[in-house]
Amino acid sequence: MLNREEWLPLAHKLDWDYSYVREDEVFPEVISGRPWLPHSEWKDWEESFKTSYREYVDNQYEKDMAVLAVHDAVGRIENVQKLALPWLNSLKVHAAALPLAEFTGVIGNLRGARFGRDSAWRTMATFGALDEYRHTQIPLLLFHPLLRIDPQFDWAHKFYHTNNWFAVAARHFFDELTVGQNAIEFHIATNVVLETGFTNLQFVGLASLARESSDHMFERMVTSIQTDEARHAQIGHPVLAIVMKHDPKYAQYLVDKWFWRNWRLFSILTGLSIDYLTALDQRPYSFKEFMEEWIIDQFLRTLDEFGLEKPWYWDLLLDELDIYHHMIYASAYSYRATLWFNFVIPGPAERKWLRQKYPKYWDDMGPVWEQISERWRSVGPGPANELAVHGTAMPTFCDLCQLPLSAGTPRKNTAKVLVHDGRKYIFCSEPCQWIFLHEPERYASHTDIVKRVLSGEAPAQLPNLLTEYFNLTPDTWGKDAHSGNYEWLGVRKESAA
Amino acid sequence: MPVPLYGFLQGDTIGLLILADDGDTLEALAQKLQAAASLRVAARHPVRVVYNDKVMNPAMTVAQAGFEALDRFDVLSG
Numbered sequence: 001m002l003n004r005e006e007w008l009p010l011a012h013k014l015d016w017d018y019s020y021v022r023e024d025e026v027f028p029e030v031i032s033g034r035p036w037l038p039h040s041e042w043k044d045w046e047e048s049f050k051t052s053y054r055e056y057v058d059n060q061y062e063k064d065m066a067v068l069a070v071h072d073a074v075g076r077i078e079n080v081q082k083l084a085l086p087w088l089n090s091l092k093v094h095a096a097a098l099p100l101a102e103f104t105g106v107i108g109n110l111r112g113a114r115f116g117r118d119s120a121w122r123t124m125a126t127f128g129a130l131d132e133y134r135h136t137q138i139p140l141l142l143f144h145p146l147l148r149i150d151p152q153f154d155w156a157h158k159f160y161h162t163n164n165w166f167a168v169a170a171r172h173f174f175d176e177l178t179v180g181q182n183a184i185e186f187h188i189a190t191n192v193v194l195e196t197g198f199t200n201l202q203f204v205g206l207a208s209l210a211r212e213s214s215d216h217m218f219e220r221m222v223t224s225i226q227t228d229e230a231r232h233a234q235i236g237h238p239v240l241a242i243v244m245k246h247d248p249k250y251a252q253y254l255v256d257k258w259f260w261r262n263w264r265l266f267s268i269l270t271g272l273s274i275d276y277l278t279a280l281d282q283r284p285y286s287f288k289e290f291m292e293e294w295i296i297d298q299f300l301r302t303l304d305e306f307g308l309e310k311p312w313y314w315d316l317l318l319d320e321l322d323i324y325h326h327m328i329y330a331s332a333y334s335y336r337a338t339l340w341f342n343f344v345i346p347g348p349a350e351r352k353w354l355r356q357k358y359p360k361y362w363d364d365m366g367p368v369w370e371q372i373s374e375r376w377r378s379v380g381p382g383p384a385n386e387l388a389v390h391g392t393a394m395p396t397f398c399d400l401c402q403l404p405l406s407a408g409t410p411r412k413n414t415a416k417v418l419v420h421d422g423r424k425y426i427f428c429s430e431p432c433q434w435i436f437l438h439e440p441e442r443y444a445s446h447t448d449i450v451k452r453v454l455s456g457e458a459p460a461q462l463p464n465l466l467t468e469y470f471n472l473t474p475d476t477w478g479k480d481a482h483s484g485n486y487e488w489l490g491v492r493k494e495s496a497a
Numbered sequence: 498m499p500v501p502l503y504g505f506l507q508g509d510t511i512g513l514l515i516l517a518d519d520g521d522t523l524e525a526l527a528q529k530l531q532a533a534a535s536l537r538v539a540a541r542h543p544v545r546v547v548y549n550d551k552v553m554n555p556a557m558t559v560a561q562a563g564f565e566a567l568d569r570f571d572v573l574s575g
Contacts, residue, residue: 331511334536368510368537375536393533394514396503405503405512413505415512417569424567426503426512450514454501 008050014119015039032115033184035247042242045118047234056127060134063224067138075142075217077149085344085481087213090277092152092341094206094218095143096159097269098135101174105132108178108186112235115183121235125187128232135225142221151475155340162471163458165338165395165449166268169402172446173265177258184239188251189258191236195229196302198262200294201270203229209274212282244306253438256311259299260431263317264401271325272332275357276343280350286357288321313431320407322360327406330368334391336478337466344481345373347488364410377491381484389484392462397448399425400432420444500559503569504530508538512569517559524555527572547571 002010018026029036051059080088109132112125139156146153159167177189203226210219244251267287274287285293296318303310311317333343346354346369355362372389379388396405398415407428408414416433418425420440427433436443452458458469466472504515504526513533517526523546531540546553548570553562564570 327510330537334511364508365510367508367539371535371537371539389536391513391533391536396512396514405505406510410508410510412507413509413512413571415503415505415569417503417567426567426569450501453514 004052008052011052012050012120012123013043014123015043027115027117029182031111031182032117033182033186035243035250037117037242037246039117041246042117042121045121045238045242047120047124047238049124049231049234051127051231053127056130060130060228063227064134064138067220067224070220071142071217077146079217080146080215081149083215084213084279084282085342086277086279087209087215087282088150089341089343089481090209090273091143091146091215091218092150092155093269093273093277094202095139095146095153096155096340097170098202099139099143099156100136100160101170102132102135102139104174104178105129105190106136108132108181108190109232111181112183112187116187116235117183121187121239124232124235125183128235131228131232134228138221138225142217151473152340152342154476158471159340163452164340164470164472165397165402165404168449169397170265172402173261176442177261184243185254187236187239188243188254189261191233192240192302193255193258194262195233196236197259197295197299198266199226199229199233200298201266201290204294205270205290206273208284209278209282212284213278240306244308248307251306252308255303255308256313257435257438259311260313260317260435261401263320264403264432267320267325268328268403272329275325275354276329276346276350280353283353287325288357291321311431313434316430322358323365323409324407326354326358326361326365327408327410328404330365330372331395331404331406333480334372334389335395336480337387337390337462337472338395338470339478340472340476342479342481345369345376345484345486347486361409368410373489376480376484376486377489379484380491381482381486381489383479383483385484386479389480394450394453394460394462396426396450398428398432399446399448400427400436400443402446402448403428500564501566502526502559502564503567504533505569505571506530506534506538507571507573508541509534510537517564519558519560519564521559522555523553523557523559523562526559526570527555530570530572541574543575545573545575547573 023039024036106129109125109129113122113129116122116125143153143156160171178186203222207219207222240251271287274290332339336343351366351369375389379385397403398405405415405428414429416427418433427436449458453460459465466477498519500517500519502515502517503512505512515530515533527544527546546555548562
């Protein structure tokens, strides 16, 4: 019987020469990706984990048992009910955004498992698909039962099946990243950019926040997921190395494009959780500090390792660390009924902290919160006044990332209008327009929420838009978590919810 | 005739869709945007309307200024 060291190379390298079909018919460029190269260029593809199926199943079983043990000990509904209100709403964000996005990762990995260019790559992608299926099922198992205490947790299943504006943006991202992607671009974009970089935000940053917030169930879940990510993220690195060798300009484009697209989505998913939806005394760091330590530094090391340049928009990205997610949060607060979780206004103590952490632009953000607070003072707290402290005009969205036109600063919004093939588009930023212009055939026919309203596909009146198109109800749409009943506002109402 | 426009008010955190009438003066257009953003930005006077990088005459109408559907305009303080 072969020992492990003898067995693994046999199980990993299973390629053979085709005699009845051509190699480019087995691995068409349109689905395997470019540059199309003969297998001789891929045959040395290798990664460092080298696990067998039996080892994989044994390890995953142990990890699942550990998650379930923590769930039984501290993951019951009564434990969740003790969590701080802002953090509970952060959980709702991730409960919706995470599970089915991970499921699209199953599809992307299965494409790699069939159309990856070397058998070792295909084997690892098969494990990657199993990982992502696990990452779908665990959060669904943990979050969806919380529907019993809060109907907003229904969005754990529902989110990606709606035309809610944030679901449209997330689908636009994950459909391109995973569902409709060729194997090469999928593994570079997902493994190298998202999983080596940005999932640190989700799985290291949020694990740390969860620990501070005494949410040990969430901490265990994301930590367990991260151990899988660290393994299957290794698939992309040898793919990138080979693309870099044969077409460095394309490799640079893929990395630049996907770093920006990831930044847009994760700055919202995680930025809001760290800087707004975690109680002030439980914030170990700011979003910017975490980005600088865990994402920016690591990404620069990865670029260096592969001989890649910094993306051309690097200075802009560093500038956005100080402002973008603040613009989004204030905008989203004022359109909170368009989302499925509740918000809190940063009070004087939070604003002092934000000013210390973000001195560059906070002078421009502070007046926005003063104005919103003043509206609550004038109408008084209470659920009945929610919509009196809410936006009424139609918000606007980027034709690439599908997120609100909230880039730049309050002094100067960076949205750009472009006419392409006789049709008018608007982009939140120069990089979003740059990505569109590189692949207009991929993006041009997609319509954002504003265009859907103008064409009559979506209702124009906000209440109808919320209920008929965004699949929200008065029970589930986002509210101020305290109904405007903040002691620091000076108009506290004891009876307010 | 209604003209949907992307309006950006200085001091605000998001662009808004403003349904202008082509007979609206740019002064009235600026007021529409300020009213739409009033939850986040206190009204300021005077303001300027900027279109295609040019400060516009507030007495001109939307049609006279050449605004077309889904164009961007800005309302700046001062």
